[in-house]
Amino acid sequence: MKIDVEYHELITNKDIDRRFPAAVAATAEGRGLYQCVACGKCSAGCPISDALEVLPHQIIRKAILGLKTQVLSCPTIWVCATCFRCNDRCPEQVNPASIMFVLKNMATDEGIVPEGIQTLVRSLYANGWASTIINYEREELNLPEVPEANDTIRTILDRAGLKKKSLLEEDKG
Ligand code: SF4
Ligand code: SF4
Structure with a gap:
């Protein structure tokens, strides 16, 4: 099965870790993960969006899809300036900025640290x-x-x- 995600990147089953989104959502900071409606308001207000190859709403979408390796190796989670603007703008209380902390901790546990x-x-x-x-x-x-x-x-x-x-x-x- 192939899925054509929003920015036309093809992913396959082997890219997907189905336990990953559940693990993120099981944390206190990540419990809003599945509430994302992909509105893009987080990315639209992110002050460093020009410096990000993968935007906050795309990180959240990839996490929901289970793209663990892509997410944990993505520079965005480390470049995030932790301004919390995306948390404030999100209409669904997903709290992307807080989820960045979860992802950094997971990346560190996996030994994926820049x-x-x-x-x-x-x-x-x-x-x-x-x-x-x-x-x-x-x-x-x-x-x-x-x-x-x-x-x-x-x-x-x-x-x-x-x-x-x-x-x-x-x-x-
Ligand atoms: S917390 Fe990070 S991702 Fe969210 S708006 Fe600020 S810099 Fe962007
Ligand atoms: S603002 Fe919230 S609901 Fe909208 S895309 Fe970002 S995380 Fe998802």
């Missing part, structure tokens, strides 16, 4: 700052290095299971 995000996480763990260039810039201005993170932040990140999720490994092979 290298740039991994670099930020490693910096946060090592230095307490989600930036890799801050000391470089401070050195140029003859300012002392920023202090290292205390153990509290590492404890929080450890409890979040980042090591288990391989987010702190330099080379994942």
